[in-house]
Amino acid sequence: MGRKLIKHPGYTIILVLYLFFVVFPVLNSIWLTVTNGHFIEIVKTVGQDTILLLLKSSGLSAIIAIISTLAGIVLGFIIYKTPVRFGKIFKITILLPLFISPYILAVAWKDLLLLFFDKIYGINSFFAIVLIHSTIYIPLSILIIGSALVNVSRESEESALMIAGFKKMFFRILLPLIKPAILTSLVLVFIFSISEFSVPAYFGVRVFTTEIFTQFSAFYNYNLAMLQSTLLIIICILLLLSERKYIADSPFLSISTRGKSTKIYDFKNLNRLGLLILIFSLLVMIILPLLELIYQSFEKGTGQFTKAFNLLLPTFENSLFLAFIGAISTLIIGFVAAYFSEVYRKKNLDSLILFVFAVPSIVLGIALIKFYNRPFLSGIYSGFGIIIIGYIAKYGFISAKLMGNAIKQIPSSLNEVAKIQGIGSIKRISFITIPLILPAIFASFIINFLFCLGDLGTTIIVYPPGAEIMPIKIFTIMANAPESLTGSMVLIVFLFTILIILILFIIFKKIVVFYNVDY
Amino acid sequence: MSIIKLENISYSYPEEIVLEKLSLEIEKNKITYLLGDSGSGKTTILRLIAGLEIPREGKIFIENKVVSKANLLIIPPEKRKIGYIFQNLALWPHFTVFKNIAFGLKNRNTSNIEKTVLDMLDFFGLKDYIKKFPHQLSGGQQQMVAIARALVLEPKILLMDEPLANLDIRSKKKILQYLILLRDNYELSILYITHDHREAFEVADNIVVLNNGKIRDFDSRDQIINSLL
Numbered sequence: 001m002g003r004k005l006i007k008h009p010g011y012t013i014i015l016v017l018y019l020f021f022v023v024f025p026v027l028n029s030i031w032l033t034v035t036n037g038h039f040i041e042i043v044k045t046v047g048q049d050t051i052l053l054l055l056k057s058s059g060l061s062a063i064i065a066i067i068s069t070l071a072g073i074v075l076g077f078i079i080y081k082t083p084v085r086f087g088k089i090f091k092i093t094i095l096l097p098l099f100i101s102p103y104i105l106a107v108a109w110k111d112l113l114l115l116f117f118d119k120i121y122g123i124n125s126f127f128a129i130v131l132i133h134s135t136i137y138i139p140l141s142i143l144i145i146g147s148a149l150v151n152v153s154r155e156s157e158e159s160a161l162m163i164a165g166f167k168k169m170f171f172r173i174l175l176p177l178i179k180p181a182i183l184t185s186l187v188l189v190f191i192f193s194i195s196e197f198s199v200p201a202y203f204g205v206r207v208f209t210t211e212i213f214t215q216f217s218a219f220y221n222y223n224l225a226m227l228q229s230t231l232l233i234i235i236c237i238l239l240l241l242s243e244r245k246y247i248a249d250s251p252f253l254s255i256s257t258r259g260k261s262t263k264i265y266d267f268k269n270l271n272r273l274g275l276l277i278l279i280f281s282l283l284v285m286i287i288l289p290l291l292e293l294i295y296q297s298f299e300k301g302t303g304q305f306t307k308a309f310n311l312l313l314p315t316f317e318n319s320l321f322l323a324f325i326g327a328i329s330t331l332i333i334g335f336v337a338a339y340f341s342e343v344y345r346k347k348n349l350d351s352l353i354l355f356v357f358a359v360p361s362i363v364l365g366i367a368l369i370k371f372y373n374r375p376f377l378s379g380i381y382s383g384f385g386i387i388i389i390g391y392i393a394k395y396g397f398i399s400a401k402l403m404g405n406a407i408k409q410i411p412s413s414l415n416e417v418a419k420i421q422g423i424g425s426i427k428r429i430s431f432i433t434i435p436l437i438l439p440a441i442f443a444s445f446i447i448n449f450l451f452c453l454g455d456l457g458t459t460i461i462v463y464p465p466g467a468e469i470m471p472i473k474i475f476t477i478m479a480n481a482p483e484s485l486t487g488s489m490v491l492i493v494f495l496f497t498i499l500i501i502l503i504l505f506i507i508f509k510k511i512v513v514f515y516n517v518d519y
Numbered sequence: 520m521s522i523i524k525l526e527n528i529s530y531s532y533p534e535e536i537v538l539e540k541l542s543l544e545i546e547k548n549k550i551t552y553l554l555g556d557s558g559s560g561k562t563t564i565l566r567l568i569a570g571l572e573i574p575r576e577g578k579i580f581i582e583n584k585v586v587s588k589a590n591l592l593i594i595p596p597e598k599r600k601i602g603y604i605f606q607n608l609a610l611w612p613h614f615t616v617f618k619n620i621a622f623g624l625k626n627r628n629t630s631n632i633e634k635t636v637l638d639m640l641d642f643f644g645l646k647d648y649i650k651k652f653p654h655q656l657s658g659g660q661q662q663m664v665a666i667a668r669a670l671v672l673e674p675k676i677l678l679m680d681e682p683l684a685n686l687d688i689r690s691k692k693k694i695l696q697y698l699i700l701l702r703d704n705y706e707l708s709i710l711y712i713t714h715d716h717r718e719a720f721e722v723a724d725n726i727v728v729l730n731n732g733k734i735r736d737f738d739s740r741d742q743i744i745n746s747l748l
Binding site: 413414416417418419421422427431 | 623
């Protein structure tokens with residue numbers, strides 16, 4: 001039997017395309033910066049101020065990562081390990097801030113605080129960023145840590161409880177067992193936070209990403225912007241590499257926990273305290289900002305809301321289209337990376353996706369602009385292609401991880417028995433792997449769809465002139481519009497997001513019925 | 520006459536040698552039991568015969584044709600005319616009993632899939648369960664479905680990796696009687712892994728005893744029993 005020249009042509013094609021369209025632009029930017037004739041001069045301009053700014057941004061992100069992770073442990077435990085009332089409702093609602101663009105919460109919180117206090121000392125400061133970023137990333141920590149808590153073997157906990165009290169078991173057994181998830185949460189939140197641009201920009205706080213953006217778009221100092229970007233990339237890559245083992249192999253972000261028997265702790269009267277903590281968290285993270293947006297929008301009648309709706313109406317089509325294509329593309333690339341990494345141990349694409357994930361959104365945007373701004377690539381540069389590439393680069397990691405963990409949980413014998421029966425690889429993927437990881441596919445699609453829909457960091461750099469895209473429109477209007485109009489626009493996006501989640505959920509239910517899978 | 524022949528087979532994981540220069544011939548139309556402790560290389564032998572692993576050294580023959588040799592898969596698993604029952608049975612959890620059995624047939628030129636599946640289910644007394652999912656069946660019924668799924672493709676060799684380990688004695692006896700029936704009626708050669716000596720002494724035609732990747736004993740059941748007396 002002859003050997004094929006390329007064993008997995010589909011994988012190879014996607015790998016080559018990913019290398020060319022996504023990885024190469026980033027490497028190209030770094031290379032151009034380093035080989036620039038003025039590189040040494042530029043390095044000299046990176047003075048104490050830049051280093052201090054980098055340290056401040058890192059410190060800020062570290063604080064956010066610690067707060068989110070600690071809150072993730074407490075809330076994750078209450079939701080996943082206690083018989084708290086309305087647990088199922090909390091499981092879903094508490095994740096909502098993750099799907100809402102950071103600038104939405106920024107607008108809501110700023111208005112909310114100014115509603116009660118005429119001028120608050122420090123509102124336009126790091127405090128605001130810590131509050132809003134923590135609100136956004138706590139759900140991510142809950143998701144990561146909650147999945148790990150559910151996956152801890154019941155026997156490990158029960159055998160510990162037989163020789164020690166709850167407190168000792170919690171700190172000596174449970175926390176060490178979920179250490180990979182805790183570290184993963186810290187690293188991911190740090191990277192997401194240090195890359196985030198819209199919240200510091202909205203509050204006018206100077207951090208490293210806003211500085212890069214200013215150097216690039218206001219001073220047209222591309223080289224300095226790229227050098228600063230490279231510093232940020234190095235920090236993120238070092239962090240990711242140091243945690244590679246955990247992030248690559250620990251089952252975080254597991255969607256299906258079917259068949260797992262989880263130890264539930266009934267604290268009797270103290271369960272009420274858990275319920276109160278959850279209600280308070282939900283109030284701070286969702287309900288208060290939402291109420292403020294509603295109040296702001298309808299304070300003076302429905303006029304501003306209607307105006308906001310008319311302003312946003314032309315952006316719906318483009319935004320939905322781009323988010324859909326972005327989500328589908330990341331889904332395909334994530335699946336290919338995850339499938340080949342888990343089934344065939346081919347990790348090239350998976351590693352490249354991880355590398356690109358370490359590149360902050362704003363830096364990614366600059367790299368894409370620099371690479372695609374040439375005549376033979378003008379089709380991509382001046383159209384929506386560059387935005388889609390940005391989405392793929394930024395969110396491919398989430399898809400790959402979600403689906404990788406789901407595929408990891410399918411016994412290899414299910415595929416092997418099909419292989420022995422002569423069922424080809426395409427049919428095995430379509431009828432065995434995909435139906436068994438449907439929840440992860442759905443989660444990946446919905447998360448990426450919503451992330452793409454609200455993406456600002458990369459889109460603000462790469463969007464073609466005149467393109468009507470929802471987050472860009474809001475962000476540009478935000479600067480000069482009255483608060484009621486901004487609030488109305490943000491409320492519309494919020495409601496739009498919730499509506500999309502509901503529609504996607506109904507579609508998923510139909511697909512589950514079609515595949516006849518019992519989840 | 521042998522149906523499977525392993526010639527000087529070596530196989531290793533990065534940090535562990537599993538099989539070293541192992542040679543073995545499995546007779547046609549016989550039930551051969553592979554006995555041995557955990558880690559003695561039993562499952563690896565089955566996976567090598569199935570084509571799920573490739574030997575580092577040596578050759579594997581099925582019906583006198585070389586199917587694998589050193590680092591080379593010559594005939595892929597699907598063309599070896601084998602059925603494989605995994606230890607965890609590997610029933611597709613999202614397929615009904617009917618679909619679990621029919622799925623492989625859709626790839627072949629089977630004229631009447633429905634009749635073929637129903638006949639097979641009838642043989643194993645599972646006709647009433649065609650619309651059930653695997654998790655709705657008892658352990659013994661799941662076992663029958665796994666065997667039916669393998670047999671419906673008319674293999675010449677059935678490889679069974681300790682599939683009855685978790686069954687109660689009654690279900691186990693029933694399935695073992697089926698194996699004898701299959702050998703006699705379908706001219707099937709069965710290679711069966713187990714820890715259980717009693718089970719082997721009851722059903723096997725031949726017994727291979729493995730120890731640390733090497734054959735310690737290989738003879739007919741009667742000879743093995745006599746040697747122990």
